[in-house]
Structure formats: C-alpha cells, structure tokens
Amino acid sequence: MTDFPLNITRKAIAAFDAYSARGGATGALHLDANESPYAPPPVKGAAGFNRYPEQQPPALRARLADLYGVPADRIMVGRGADEAIEVLLRTFCEEGPEGNKDYILICSPTFGYYETCAQIQGAGIIDVPLKADYTWNNAAILETAKAAKNLKAVFICTPNNPTGTAIEDDLVERLCETLPNTLICVDEAYQEFSGRPSYAPKITQYRNLVVMRTLSKAYALAGVRGGVAIADPAVINIMLKVLPPYPIARPVENAILNALAPAAMATHAARLDEWLAERERMFTELQKSPYIAKVWPSRANFLLIDVLNDDALMRELNRRQVKIRDYRSSTGHMRISIGSPSENTIALEAFGITQDAGPEDRIGEMHRKTKETDISVRVNLDKTTPIKADTGIGFYDHMLEAFAKHSGISLVMSCKGDLEIDAHHTIEDCALALGTALQDALGDKAGAGRFGFVMPMDETQARVAVDLSGRPAMTFKGVFPTDHAGTFPAEMCPHVFESLSQTMGAAIQIEVEGENTHHMIEAVFKGVARALKPAFARNGDEIASTKGVI
Numbered sequence: 001m002t003d004f005p006l007n008i009t010r011k012a013i014a015a016f017d018a019y020s021a022r023g024g025a026t027g028a029l030h031l032d033a034n035e036s037p038y039a040p041p042p043v044k045g046a047a048g049f050n051r052y053p054e055q056q057p058p059a060l061r062a063r064l065a066d067l068y069g070v071p072a073d074r075i076m077v078g079r080g081a082d083e084a085i086e087v088l089l090r091t092f093c094e095e096g097p098e099g100n101k102d103y104i105l106i107c108s109p110t111f112g113y114y115e116t117c118a119q120i121q122g123a124g125i126i127d128v129p130l131k132a133d134y135t136w137n138n139a140a141i142l143e144t145a146k147a148a149k150n151l152k153a154v155f156i157c158t159p160n161n162p163t164g165t166a167i168e169d170d171l172v173e174r175l176c177e178t179l180p181n182t183l184i185c186v187d188e189a190y191q192e193f194s195g196r197p198s199y200a201p202k203i204t205q206y207r208n209l210v211v212m213r214t215l216s217k218a219y220a221l222a223g224v225r226g227g228v229a230i231a232d233p234a235v236i237n238i239m240l241k242v243l244p245p246y247p248i249a250r251p252v253e254n255a256i257l258n259a260l261a262p263a264a265m266a267t268h269a270a271r272l273d274e275w276l277a278e279r280e281r282m283f284t285e286l287q288k289s290p291y292i293a294k295v296w297p298s299r300a301n302f303l304l305i306d307v308l309n310d311d312a313l314m315r316e317l318n319r320r321q322v323k324i325r326d327y328r329s330s331t332g333h334m335r336i337s338i339g340s341p342s343e344n345t346i347a348l349e350a351f352g353i354t355q356d357a358g359p360e361d362r363i364g365e366m367h368r369k370t371k372e373t374d375i376s377v378r379v380n381l382d383k384t385t386p387i388k389a390d391t392g393i394g395f396y397d398h399m400l401e402a403f404a405k406h407s408g409i410s411l412v413m414s415c416k417g418d419l420e421i422d423a424h425h426t427i428e429d430c431a432l433a434l435g436t437a438l439q440d441a442l443g444d445k446a447g448a449g450r451f452g453f454v455m456p457m458d459e460t461q462a463r464v465a466v467d468l469s470g471r472p473a474m475t476f477k478g479v480f481p482t483d484h485a486g487t488f489p490a491e492m493c494p495h496v497f498e499s500l501s502q503t504m505g506a507a508i509q510i511e512v513e514g515e516n517t518h519h520m521i522e523a524v525f526k527g528v529a530r531a532l533k534p535a536f537a538r539n540g541d542e543i544a545s546t547k548g549v550i
C-alpha cells in the first residue's frame, strides 16, 4: 500500500485540510488572531502570554527530539503520553456501521487508558492476555492480530504497567513486519527505568511503528503535562490534524525546557541511580513482609505485589496514610510506586518491616539558568559517591571533585557556560550554586558539627577555618606566584570561596603559602574541604549553638 497511513485513517479525518492556526509570535505585526497587544500583568515572566503559541512550539519540539534521539518532524508533542494515545485513537479508529467497527489489540493486565480511549471512539477491544509470568504471548498475539478485521492499532506497553515486565525479544519488530496496515504502538512511559533500549530509533525502519514517551515519570513533570508520540512523519502529520491547535501553553513549554536544560540532565541521572537502588531495596525488603506472598521483579518505578491477609494490611496503610494502587478486584494484585528513601521507609513500616534506617540523607539540589550559565548541582552530605564535575574547565572539575572527596560528600555538578567569553561566569556561578545546594542540604543544621579547622599538613600549605554560622564572611591571605593554573585564573580562587561563603552562609578564613600556583590552589580547595568535613558531619540531632538556631 503506497498510501499508508491514509488508507487506515478515518475517512472523516482524511477528508479535511488541517485547521490553520497561526500561532507563534514572530517579529511581524500580528493583527491576525484577535490577540491582546498587552502582556498580562505581572509583566515579569509573562512575555509572549498575549500571543497564541504554535501548535508544536519549535524550541520544545527540538529539545524533545534531541532527548529521544529522533528528527523533530517525527515527534508530536502533546499534553502527556495520554494525549498522544487519545489523538491516535481519534485519528484512526471509529465505530463505523454495524459489524464493521475498528479494533485495537491490548495485552491485559495493562494501562487502562487504551481501553478508555477506544471506548470513547466506539472502537472494539481485542485482548490477548499476558502469560502467567506476565510476559507476552507472542504466538497468540501474532495469530490473533493476523486474523482480526479492521485492526487499527496494537498497544504494547513495555515496561508494562502494572506488571513491570519488559519485552526482551523481537515481538515488536515481528508485529511491524507482519501487520503493515496496523499501527504498532509501543508505550515507553517507563523506558528510563528499564535498562532496555528505546524503540524510538526503529521508526525509520517501520512506518507503522509509533512510540509513546512521557515526561511524567522519570523527568518528574506529571503536573506540567508533557509527552510525545514518535513516528514516521506521515503518521505524525495526520495526527497533528486531530491535535488541538494550541495544546502547549507557554508556561508549560518554559517549565519543560527548564527542567530538561542540558545541565539538569546530570541531576536526572543521579536521581535515577538512587531511584533504581531504592527499587532494589523495596524489592528485597517487601519480600520479608508478613502481608506479601510475592513481589514481582520490575523494570519500572513500581512493584507489583501479591498480598495476603489484606484487611490488616489495609488498616496499617490507612493508619499511616500510605496510598498504593489496589487492583485486587481485577487482577488480585496491588501496585506500589517507588518513592523517596524516607517515603519508602514509611511504606515498609506499613508492611510490617521496620528498619533502623537512621535519619534521612541530607540532599541539596540547585538549578540555575542565566544568559551566561546553565548549572545543575546535587549534593548528598551523607553519601560519598557519586562524585562528578563537568564544568568545561578541566582544572576546576578536578578541584571540585577533590573538594567533594575531601569533605566526604557526594557531588554531581554540570555547567554549560559561556566559556567562549571567559571562565569567570562559569567559575563564579558554579561556586554560588554549590553554596546554595550545600545550604539546602544542611537545612536547620541539626546534628552538624558546624566548625572546622585545618592546619598545614604534608601535602597542603593552607590553613583554613570554617563556621557554618549562617553569616557569610570570607578572608583570604595569600599571593599566587603566577596568574593561572591551566585555564583557571588564580584570582578566581578567593572568589570561589567568597561566592561559596555567600550562598552557603558560612564564615571561611583561608591562608595559603607556596611557590606553585597549581599546588597552592589545590591546597586551598582541599583545605576548605577538610575543614568542612567535621562541620558537615552529623552526630545526633542537636543544633550546635546555644541559641538553638544557626
């Protein structure tokens, strides 16, 4: 069929030309859309709000195309993967005359919204249930799909919600090849947690493959609403006829672009590692619960559990106000999302597992985007790994990593700065952001040692004293013999600690002597770090001040 996907498009949709929405304020004088010429008050941050956005805001489409590794004309950005699913059903499926309706194929138990959208369209549902181990019944799926009439779409959710199982074989490829006039829709809402490659690159190979991705799960944007369908441009263009003219509000576009700023990706990666470690912890610990018969292994950010003795469990969950998804009436299971370490500890208590978990890790995060720099930093005062700095200035990365190591903290820092101008903005802004993240992590400083001193040691010629007093102050005594260490200007060394002191709210006193600029700067970073180590160190929960606040 050369006219794919028109041959499977609803006739009513194929028949009309796309609604022409102008959208996108350009430099032109726009008197064509009855918009207001006034930006709404408050004016700050509201630039462009008086103008209709484009149906597919170009900067957002480009960023998401880059994120998912496909060209921009192959994605449709919508309000979540849900909207992509809905638009797909509305574009291709209809009730039709008696005995001639369109069908979708699903493999239950799976995400319920496929069925809901099909029902809204009056489309029929063919269910080929998963096998007892929740893997796909390939032979039955292929056979049923081949025999089905008017089968417009097969929905494969991998990793599957709610089972957590993922496809590990060539089922998707075989479906694409066997059913050229059916859309093979792969819902990858949980791909980031799966350790499996995405199907997105395969859309160049299969014009009937549609991949759904969402920003709601791994990228923490459920409240913003953002997701995409990825497919051949011919499929995307027909779906764009059905997508409303202005689905993406300007503040939504801004929020997504900020959350997915290139520098923020290091933070997302660090969080994902922690999240996956928590999934392992929950998987192990929940198996010890007296209420649980089985915990299913999962490739997503949730676990499917078979529960025993439900009433007592429900009482415990209610008492602690822990909500988990209850599918007992349909599948006999419950599904629990993996939360933060402290949330998981509370959930475990409801399941009868008390752990001597100790106090919560002190984590601080900071994202800071200006015209000059785009920075993301994440610190954990109670872990020593990971440590990674990527500022574009090799010597500074080395110093920041040494700082983390010697102060005994985990640090993930990423900065995209205007290094083509000079190193100044990047160095200063990273120090400001680091100080803010440390301040955030310290919180009320309960238990923290507060003070630290370092005297000269073999490898350092720096004397340093710090006090996490809440009052910024910095003194620096020392003269560098040369004006650079690598591309790092020596004059920026005191400036780093001035900036750090400002945002961290700490007094830092530094004296350094020596004959080699590189060694002296290194001694200062390590010295401050060593002094901070006892100041950060937590012992009990007392606040180290007679006033009770620092």
Ligand SMILES: *Cc1c(COP(=O)(O)O)cnc(C)c1O
Pocket: 079, 080, 081, 082, 083, 111, 157, 161, 187, 189, 213, 214, 215, 216, 222, 226, 227
């Ligand atoms: C959560 C979820 C979605 C919905 O994602 P949104 O982008 O928030 O609409 C889609 N598919 C599956 C399988 C999900 O679990």
